Amino acid sequence: MNGKITHMDHGISINPTSRGSHGSSGFDEPTAEYEQDSLFSFDFASAWAAIYRSRFWLAGIVAGALLIGVVITVLSTPIYRATSTVQIDQEAAKVLGTEDANASAAIQDSDRFLKTQVDVIRSRSLAEAVAEDLKLFNTDEFLDAMDVDPDSMNSDALTPEQAQRELVLNTLSDNLLVSLPVDSRIASISFDSADPALAARIANSFAQNYIRNNLQRKFDTSSYAREFLKQQLDEAAIRLANSEREALDYARRTRVIDATNAAGSDVNDSTAPKSLVTATLVKLNQDYAEAVARRIEFQQKWETSKGTDVMALPEVLANFAIQSLLQQKALVQSEYEQQLQRRKESFPTVKQAKARLDELDSQIAAIAAGIRQTLRGNYEAALAQEQALSAQIAELKDQTLNEQDQAVQLGILKRNTSNARKLYDLLNTRYNEINAEAGVQANNLSIVDRADRPVEPIRPSVIFNMALALVSGLVIAALFVIGREQLFNVVRTPEDIGRKLGQPSLGAIPKMAEGFAIEQEILDPKSVLSETFSSLRSSLMLVSSHGLPRSLMFTSAKQGEGKSSCCFATAIALSRIGKRVLVIDLDLRRPNQHNKFGVKNSAGMSDLLTQNKTAAEVTQGSAFEGVFFIPSGGTPPNPAELLAGASARRVIAELEKDYDVVLIDSPPTLGLADAVEIGALAESCIFVMESSNNQAAHARNALQRLSQRGANIIGVLLTKFDMKEAGYGYEYAYQYSYT
Numbered sequence: 001m002n003g004k005i006t007h008m009d010h011g012i013s014i015n016p017t018s019r020g021s022h023g024s025s026g027f028d029e030p031t032a033e034y035e036q037d038s039l040f041s042f043d044f045a046s047a048w049a050a051i052y053r054s055r056f057w058l059a060g061i062v063a064g065a066l067l068i069g070v071v072i073t074v075l076s077t078p079i080y081r082a083t084s085t086v087q088i089d090q091e092a093a094k095v096l097g098t099e100d101a102n103a104s105a106a107i108q109d110s111d112r113f114l115k116t117q118v119d120v121i122r123s124r125s126l127a128e129a130v131a132e133d134l135k136l137f138n139t140d141e142f143l144d145a146m147d148v149d150p151d152s153m154n155s156d157a158l159t160p161e162q163a164q165r166e167l168v169l170n171t172l173s174d175n176l177l178v179s180l181p182v183d184s185r186i187a188s189i190s191f192d193s194a195d196p197a198l199a200a201r202i203a204n205s206f207a208q209n210y211i212r213n214n215l216q217r218k219f220d221t222s223s224y225a226r227e228f229l230k231q232q233l234d235e236a237a238i239r240l241a242n243s244e245r246e247a248l249d250y251a252r253r254t255r256v257i258d259a260t261n262a263a264g265s266d267v268n269d270s271t272a273p274k275s276l277v278t279a280t281l282v283k284l285n286q287d288y289a290e291a292v293a294r295r296i297e298f299q300q301k302w303e304t305s306k307g308t309d310v311m312a313l314p315e316v317l318a319n320f321a322i323q324s325l326l327q328q329k330a331l332v333q334s335e336y337e338q339q340l341q342r343r344k345e346s347f348p349t350v351k352q353a354k355a356r357l358d359e360l361d362s363q364i365a366a367i368a369a370g371i372r373q374t375l376r377g378n379y380e381a382a383l384a385q386e387q388a389l390s391a392q393i394a395e396l397k398d399q400t401l402n403e404q405d406q407a408v409q410l411g412i413l414k415r416n417t418s419n420a421r422k423l424y425d426l427l428n429t430r431y432n433e434i435n436a437e438a439g440v441q442a443n444n445l446s447i448v449d450r451a452d453r454p455v456e457p458i459r460p461s462v463i464f465n466m467a468l469a470l471v472s473g474l475v476i477a478a479l480f481v482i483g484r485e486q487l488f489n490v491v492r493t494p495e496d497i498g499r500k501l502g503q504p505s506l507g508a509i510p511k512m513a514e515g516f517a518i519e520q521e522i523l524d525p526k527s528v529l530s531e532t533f534s535s536l537r538s539s540l541m542l543v544s545s546h547g548l549p550r551s552l553m554f555t556s557a558k559q560g561e562g563k564s565s566c567c568f569a570t571a572i573a574l575s576r577i578g579k580r581v582l583v584i585d586l587d588l589r590r591p592n593q594h595n596k597f598g599v600k601n602s603a604g605m606s607d608l609l610t611q612n613k614t615a616a617e618v619t620q621g622s623a624f625e626g627v628f629f630i631p632s633g634g635t636p637p638n639p640a641e642l643l644a645g646a647s648a649r650r651v652i653a654e655l656e657k658d659y660d661v662v663l664i665d666s667p668p669t670l671g672l673a674d675a676v677e678i679g680a681l682a683e684s685c686i687f688v689m690e691s692s693n694n695q696a697a698h699a700r701n702a703l704q705r706l707s708q709r710g711a712n713i714i715g716v717l718l719t720k721f722d723m724k725e726a727g728y729g730y731e732y733a734y735q736y737s738y739t
């Protein structure tokens with residue numbers, strides 16, 4: 001290594017508070033948190049890595065698209081476009097003879113008018129006029145020049161002449177282009193053809209026939225309008241006379257008198273009374289509302305006075321006579337009290353003062369009683385007036401309802417008469433205007449530029465075709481990358497562990513060069529591999545409240561992902577800080593750990609679990625200080641049942657007492673129940689995954705199986721990680737050197 005280390009910083013992080021105690025599961029919550037974050041974030045680095053991994057496919061797709069674009073460009077027939085321009089001036093629509101009043105409305109409707117003119121140019125009738133003008137229906141020369149098969153429209157429902165006619169019209173429509181800029185009144189009429197001379201002739205013919213048809217439509221419209229208005233004017237005169245006669249006869253017969261004119265109100269005022277009875281009812285209804293208000297006011301005062309001391313009434317206290325008597329009483333009361341202080345009650349002057357007080361009280365009480373009686377009288381008078389008005393209103397209501405039935409019909413007749421008169425006046429005015437304008441046709445269309453024979457073709461465009469091919473190739477390439485990533489949704493980087501599995505990343509073991517193995521590299525304390533497992537060791541010291549887990553299980557989704565090598569390397573890393581480590585091989589089906597320690601797989605865990613041997617008998621030392629090893633032993637007939645028994649938990653617990661940490665080499669998770677049972681025995685579990693060799697769904701399934709059984713998964717350790725193969729640059733790591 002020459003004393004130089006390239007350290008792989010892959011974000012090793014374990015949150016000791018995020019996991020529960022031994023046997024707890026923390027798989028579901030991180031997964032949900034990842035799914036929520038992934039909806040609102042986009043990882044550009046991952047996207048670039050996906051593109052890098054598919055770079056050869058993408059280059060082939062883009063090159064193929066460009067090649068197709070070149071072939072299409074070379075084989076395409078040149079198409080020429082000839083364009084003539086027509087100026088379209090807007091006219092005020094003369095429909096009701098109110099051109100001046102509607103001038104602003106016509107200006108506001110200019111966009112709709114111009115769009116209508118564009119549709120007229122594209123109309124079938126104008127195409128027929130052009131075909132007749134250029135005699136395109138008679139021969140097949142036009143279809144041959146447009147490279148159209150004359151037999152493509154053959155149908156049992158059409159005769160040969162009709163089929164050819166439809167084919168010519170469809171060809172004209174398909175190759176006609178009409179454009180009108182938003183801020184201009186000059187319409188461009190273009191026609192595309194492989195024959196440049198034919199394109200110019202047809203474009204000019206469209207412009208000329210458009211102007212000719214516009215004048216013809218105006219003349220036809222004026223002639224039809226005169227005849228139509230004359231007929232409508234005669235019918236309107238007859239309807240007006242009949243309406244006036246019917247309204248007059250009905251008014252005389254029912255003797256309904258219209259009170260609107262007599263009241264001086266507007267004839268068109270719908271709120272004014274329409275008859276004398278209605279006017280009287282409206283006036284009485286207003287008086288009745290005022291009477292009800294007065295009755296409520298007096299009733300409230302009377303009801304209040306009945307339950308209140310008469311001397312507390314505001315009307316009594318505000319009375320001038322009461323106020324004068326109260327003042328006199330106050331003076332006499334003062335004099336009476338002074339007399340009592342000097343004389344007895346039997347003294348004449350005292351008796352005289354007492355008599356004066358009693359007389360004043362009597363007068364005050366009489367006046368107060370009169371005021372209360374006045375309140376009652378006011379209430380009764382207001383009530384009587386309200387009842388009288390109510391009776392009159394009820395009588396007038398019956399009369400009004402009877403009169404309304406007659407007034408409705410009269411109103412209908414009057415409205416019919418008014419409408420008939422307005423219609424007659426309108427038609428008469430318009431008829432006179434059309435007669436005055438007959439024979440005068442103002443053309444609002446004019447040709448600005450006639451189409452010349454085009455020199456350069458518009459299609460095929462080399463730049464456009466190649467740009468389109470490039471864009472199409474890029475789109476297809478992007479879809480290919482997305483589809484490939486979705487189809488092969490594998491875990492490649494430590495970041496994928498958090499995003500796709502919802503688990504902490506414990507680091508990434510770099511892919512070893514050809515001829516090197518983890519067992520060899522871990523022996524060099526300055527190697528990249530040693531530094532990676534040193535980081536893992538530091539994280540394991542914080543994994544629980546008591547620091548290093550008492551037992552730690554290594555498992556993977558399938559065979560050959562490096563779990564046994566990681567277990568061996570972790571043991572070496574822990575022994576370097578003075579930890580007493582025991583490695584046990586619980587892969588009872590395909591043991592491999594004894595090969596790494598260089599010992600024979602004679603007696604081991606199968607004998608210990610079946611109580612055929614003791615722990616001291618099966619435990620072996622190793623070439624590394626502080627590292628001990630128990631091989632798997634013979635293959636039992638029922639490994640899953642043996643690991644699920646009570647003896648397995650007891651054996652693991654006894655081994656945890658004699659060592660700082662027990663590292664368990666477990667079988668793969670998918671397809672076997674052994675790892676699930678071991679996960680419930682160990683205090684913590686490390687899930688080992690090979691980079692770019694595991695689909696996220698399979699890994700999540702394996703983690704889910706472990707969590708459901710109670711395994712405490714502290715994170716995922718990625719093995720055989722190749723930054724370049726995964727699509728990440730070397731800036732993914734940082735470097736430092738030993739001095």
